[in-house]
Amino acid sequence: MRRLLHRTTAAALLCLTLFLQGSARGQSAQTLTSYVDPFVGADAGGNTVPGAKVPFGFANPSPDTVPNPDPNHWDTSGYESDKNIIGFSQTHVSGTGGEGKYGNFRVTPLAGEVAPEDLASPKSGERAEPGYYAVTLTKPDVRAELTATRLVAVHRYTFNSSSRSHLLIDAGSVVFTGGGAGRRQRPVATRVVVKAPDRIEGSGSFVGGWNPSPYTLHFCARFSRPFASHGTWRGEEVHAGESTVSGEQTSAGAFVTFNQTPGRAVELKMGVSFVSPEKACANVESEARGAGFDEVRRRASRLWEGALSKMAVEGGTEDERRIFYTALYRSHYMPHDLTGENAWWKSGEPHYEDFYAVWDTFRTLHPLLTLIQPARQRDMLRSLVDTYRHTGWMPDARIAGANGMTQGGSNSDVLVADAIVKGLRGVDYETAYRAMRRNAEEDSPRPLYEGREVAEYKARGYLSTLHERSASRTLEYAYDDFCLAQVAGRLGRAADGRAYLARSRAWENLWDAETKSIRPREWGGAWMTPFDKTRLYMLDYPRFTWLGAPYYEGSAYQYSTFVPHDARGLIDRVGGDEAFVRWLDAFFGESKDEALRPEGLYTHNNEPDLLAPFLYTHAGRADKTQARVRQLLGREYGTGRAGLPGNDDSGTMSSWYVWNAVGLYPNAGQDFYYIGSPVFARARINLGAGRVFTILARRASHENPYVQSATLDGRALTRAWLTHTELARGPVLVLNMGPRPSAWGSAARPPSLSNPATR
Numbered sequence: 001m002r003r004l005l006h007r008t009t010a011a012a013l014l015c016l017t018l019f020l021q022g023s024a025r026g027q028s029a030q031t032l033t034s035y036v037d038p039f040v041g042a043d044a045g046g047n048t049v050p051g052a053k054v055p056f057g058f059a060n061p062s063p064d065t066v067p068n069p070d071p072n073h074w075d076t077s078g079y080e081s082d083k084n085i086i087g088f089s090q091t092h093v094s095g096t097g098g099e100g101k102y103g104n105f106r107v108t109p110l111a112g113e114v115a116p117e118d119l120a121s122p123k124s125g126e127r128a129e130p131g132y133y134a135v136t137l138t139k140p141d142v143r144a145e146l147t148a149t150r151l152v153a154v155h156r157y158t159f160n161s162s163s164r165s166h167l168l169i170d171a172g173s174v175v176f177t178g179g180g181a182g183r184r185q186r187p188v189a190t191r192v193v194v195k196a197p198d199r200i201e202g203s204g205s206f207v208g209g210w211n212p213s214p215y216t217l218h219f220c221a222r223f224s225r226p227f228a229s230h231g232t233w234r235g236e237e238v239h240a241g242e243s244t245v246s247g248e249q250t251s252a253g254a255f256v257t258f259n260q261t262p263g264r265a266v267e268l269k270m271g272v273s274f275v276s277p278e279k280a281c282a283n284v285e286s287e288a289r290g291a292g293f294d295e296v297r298r299r300a301s302r303l304w305e306g307a308l309s310k311m312a313v314e315g316g317t318e319d320e321r322r323i324f325y326t327a328l329y330r331s332h333y334m335p336h337d338l339t340g341e342n343a344w345w346k347s348g349e350p351h352y353e354d355f356y357a358v359w360d361t362f363r364t365l366h367p368l369l370t371l372i373q374p375a376r377q378r379d380m381l382r383s384l385v386d387t388y389r390h391t392g393w394m395p396d397a398r399i400a401g402a403n404g405m406t407q408g409g410s411n412s413d414v415l416v417a418d419a420i421v422k423g424l425r426g427v428d429y430e431t432a433y434r435a436m437r438r439n440a441e442e443d444s445p446r447p448l449y450e451g452r453e454v455a456e457y458k459a460r461g462y463l464s465t466l467h468e469r470s471a472s473r474t475l476e477y478a479y480d481d482f483c484l485a486q487v488a489g490r491l492g493r494a495a496d497g498r499a500y501l502a503r504s505r506a507w508e509n510l511w512d513a514e515t516k517s518i519r520p521r522e523w524g525g526a527w528m529t530p531f532d533k534t535r536l537y538m539l540d541y542p543r544f545t546w547l548g549a550p551y552y553e554g555s556a557y558q559y560s561t562f563v564p565h566d567a568r569g570l571i572d573r574v575g576g577d578e579a580f581v582r583w584l585d586a587f588f589g590e591s592k593d594e595a596l597r598p599e600g601l602y603t604h605n606n607e608p609d610l611l612a613p614f615l616y617t618h619a620g621r622a623d624k625t626q627a628r629v630r631q632l633l634g635r636e637y638g639t640g641r642a643g644l645p646g647n648d649d650s651g652t653m654s655s656w657y658v659w660n661a662v663g664l665y666p667n668a669g670q671d672f673y674y675i676g677s678p679v680f681a682r683a684r685i686n687l688g689a690g691r692v693f694t695i696l697a698r699r700a701s702h703e704n705p706y707v708q709s710a711t712l713d714g715r716a717l718t719r720a721w722l723t724h725t726e727l728a729r730g731p732v733l734v735l736n737m738g739p740r741p742s743a744w745g746s747a748a749r750p751p752s753l754s755n756p757a758t759r
Contacts, residue, residue, distance in 0.1 A: 316661075324658065369692060565753050
């Protein structure tokens with residue numbers, strides 16, 4: 001089987017292509033895009049965007065609904081299903097938390113009088129698929145359709161009324177969500193110019209939102225036919241016939257009027273650019289010239305079909321296939337490819353923005369891209385390294401041209417380690433290593449936005465409670481040091497590697513044997529008292545603020561599971577395999593101890609928890625990992641608009657599903673994968689260059705979640721993990737599934753700092 005996969009013939013390639021285009025039983029002709037529902041996660045805090053885009057594209061036209069004035073409401077997509085639509089803006093982030101961002105250059109179709117203060121309309125007939133969105137706005141009686149290229153949003157409006165028909169552009173629009181008035185996005189300056197009977201250009205400058213640094217964005221709007229008349233507006237003032245408008249601290253824009261007959265469509269191509277309005281026009285020319293709406297939509301659909309075809313699955317239920325491909329779709333959303341749009345420095349390197357944030361995505365998303373989109377992942381890393389060259393720091397988060405909030409450590413370090421240990425080529429690892437060294441050795445003047453606070457950490461081996469997020473950052477710094485050691489070793493810096501490997505044991509300095517948890521230390525070295533390992537201290541106001549608590553978005557119990565590089569060391573400190581399994585069972589809620597409150601235990605939408613189910617494998621209980629994974633897949637994910645476990649966090653939660661549905665999971669920054677419990681009977685992962693990794697889960701079902709035995713290319717496999725080298729060859733992994741737990745995988749444990757595995 002492997003020999004055939006490696007020596008791929010034309011016939012074999014044809015068979016593989018047909019398989020990848022549609023793999024569900026009895027559904028061989030069905031496109032993969034037909035399984036995707038862009039509305040999944042739009043409600044219940046998922047914050048996903050239902051509008052149109054291409055993989056990693058920046059242009060993302062999507063509906064904006066009436067803003068929610070509640071400062072405690074954090075819908076960062078700008079969209080809520082139960083609210084009226086006010087228009088369609090061109091830029092969005094998807095599945096994020098915190099304050100909103102983007103939502104620029106909103107277009108609203110109108111009929112009758114132009115009334116900028118009265119844009120909201122009920123909707124009907126809403127539908128979406130990858131690269132396409134459509135809805136009927138019932139107040140103006142218009143069918144709105146959206147599609148996109150990388151930098152161009154393409155709209156089509158079919159007016160069904162014989163009254164005057166208009167398209168209004170708001171150059172100062174933003175997604176308006178979350179936080180107090182001073183933290184929300186707002187325009188500070190706008191300018192719009194009607195340049196020709198079929199073209200409008202403009203710019204907007206904005207502040208606030210997530211990562212509140214100012215940014216300026218430009219647009220160029222080209223219409224499929226000349227408009228009959230035009231005008232401008234500012235606030236509620238409308239000025240017919242005027243061609244130029246500027247605004248400060250308020251929205252302003254232009255409107256155009258068309259002589260309409262019912263059923264006649266108007267198409268609009270709106271290019272966006274961080275460089276200039278002229279560059280936005282050039283983007284329209286280069287990406288959409290000569291292509292009408294339907295052709296752009298077909299191109300977008302083909303791009304999505306190609307992206308989804310990297311993974312093909314058989315078996316499972318229809319709903320599971322829909323959840324899987326929707327999750328894979330969301331795994332191709334961010335960061336945004338803005339190559340050619342670098343307005344901040346001159347460089348020939350690929351440029352990506354909107355790493356929102358690596359603290360989320362390093363765990364699941366980027367390892368997935370390393371496997372199925374290696375060229376993309378390479379270019380993202382090159383962009384991060386280039387950011388270091390020109391700003392002095394390799395960011396943990398970045399959006400709209402500025403480094404963003406660092407939630408924990410310097411997590412770009414994990415991406416570099418993950419890439420180098422898996423052999424990803426085309427990255428300047430020497431420069432990346434210098435960036436990592438700066439993170440590890442120099443105190444950042446702005447640690448909330450880049451780098452680390454390392455003086456006390458280097459001196460004591462931990463951060464004391466004098467520092468914000470002291471305990472969680474100590475854990476993250478320790479893992480960042482481990483990742484630095486991996487890179488140093490690959491680059492031949494053995495002494496550095498040994499030093500950083502020793503420093504990566506810093507987590508031990510906060511281990512409290514009495515409470516069996518990571519516990520903060522005061523300046524003098526004493527344990528923080530009073531202390532409760534299940535308490536969410538970030539909610540303990542006024543004692544702590546959200547960022548000032550000793551743990552970022554989690555409890556001590558939750559963070560105590562985050563020792564990715566030294567699970568064996570953690571097991572030993574808890575008391576050995578059996579004691580650790582009981583400790584982990586309690587973390588998952590299997591305890592009669594009422595003191596273990598559910599809110600401080602495992603929470604699936606909390607990133608530091610995500611590795612916890614796989615720690616059982618380190619204790620020789622791969623069966624426990626299999627049971628937990630199956631439980632979480634079924635409980636936390638579903639079809640429908642509330643189908644995600646909270647914020648998707650730029651694809652983090654979606655890619656967690658993708659990994660586990662095929663029976664694998666990465667320990668990001670390291671070169672091995674856990675073997676879990678596949679949902680599907682067969683999964684094929686296209687690795688490129690004729691290599692396909694196949695997972696066959698015989699008798700896989702909800703009744704058979706446990707692995708009984710396994711083979712890799714026909715040879716018995718007794719461990720519940722694979723190296724990247726093994727996977728990358730494109731072998732066939734066969735898992736024999738059954739209804740009862742087995743001892744499979746209990747002997748050879750995964751690699752760990754305290755007990756490196758023999759590979």
